[in-house]
Amino acid sequence: MNEPLIWTSKGNLPEKDLEYSKNWEFKDDSIKFSETYKLNGEIVKQSAHVFVLRGHEIGALQGEF
Numbered sequence: 001m002n003e004p005l006i007w008t009s010k011g012n013l014p015e016k017d018l019e020y021s022k023n024w025e026f027k028d029d030s031i032k033f034s035e036t037y038k039l040n041g042e043i044v045k046q047s048a049h050v051f052v053l054r055g056h057e058i059g060a061l062q063g064e065f
Contacts, residue, residue, distance in 0.1 A: 006037060008044035018044070029054045 005012040018037045025032040034048040 006045060008037060008039070010039060010044050013039065013044065 004015040006015050006018060008018075018039055021036045021038075023032075023034045023036075025034070030053055031051045032048055033050075034046065036043055037045040
């Protein structure tokens with residue numbers, strides 16, 4: 001049976017050897033989800049995904065000649 005591996009800064013490591021944690025961060029205009037994998041207390045892989053709830057308002061200025 002194949003053992004699941006995860007690509008990390010230390011190369012491919014077995015998933016079972018890593019400590020996994022996740023974090024959700026909610027703000028007024030965004031949601032951030034991050035994942036961290038550690039090996040013996042050292043971060044070997046970390047990723048984050050951000051969803052923006054509100055875009056920035058950018059409008060054209062209109063003038064008269």
